[in-house]
């Protein structure tokens with residue numbers, strides 16, 4: 001799988017060190033709040049598991065599945081909820097855990113949807129932020145790494161469901177997705 005990457009951006013060690021730092025900061029901010037930590041399936045699974053493991057405060061978890069990319073490197077622009085939260089979030093402090101903010105469409109849709117359910121607060125923790133991909137104005141409250149405007153995979157991020165299990169992150173060789181278009 002490594003040969004499908006053009007460039008390695010972040011090693012497993014770099015990611016783990018940064019996620020531990022983020023977890024400490026988030027835990028300080030949510031110390032007394034018993035937050036609902038919402039994992040955005042499927043990409044955020046690895047980040048969610050690492051982040052909450054290091055938070056060491058009382059919290060609850062829930063999961064929501066959203067899809068806009070499918071088997072493509074471009075957002076379809078249509079955000080769909082494939083699996084909703086199990087519990088109401090009224091009056092709760094909600095932390096959305098995302099793998100990447102790219103165009104921002106997924107998160108802006110999700111944040112609005114959760115605020116409409118009368119959450120007390122809704123904040124965003126993203127492992128990766130791609131500011132040059134943005135088409136809507138949204139900034140994560142906590143961000144692990146800023147990434148270039150290229151299609152990246154690993155640490156939960158996929159191309160056509162592959163590469164999620166890589167413990168590191170890199171830029172996918174364009175030849176991988178260009179050949180599959182034919």
Ligand SMILES: O=P(O)(O)OC[C@H]1O[C@H](OP(=O)(O)OP(=O)(O)O)[C@H](O)[C@@H]1O
Pocket residue numbers: 040041042043044066067068069070075098099100101102103104105106107158
């Ligand atoms: O900022 P955006 O341009 O909206 O892109 C970010 C979203 O796109 C990816 O999800 P995808 O639709 O690929 O679902 P997945 O997590 O199941 O891979 C990623 O996991 C984010 O949720």
Ligand code: HPA
Pocket residue numbers: 069100102103150151152153157158159
């Ligand atoms: O760069 C990316 N890689 C994988 N999935 C994504 N979803 C939005 N941007 C990306």
Ligand SMILES: [Mg+2]
Pocket residue numbers: 043069070157158159
């Ligand atoms: Mg995806």
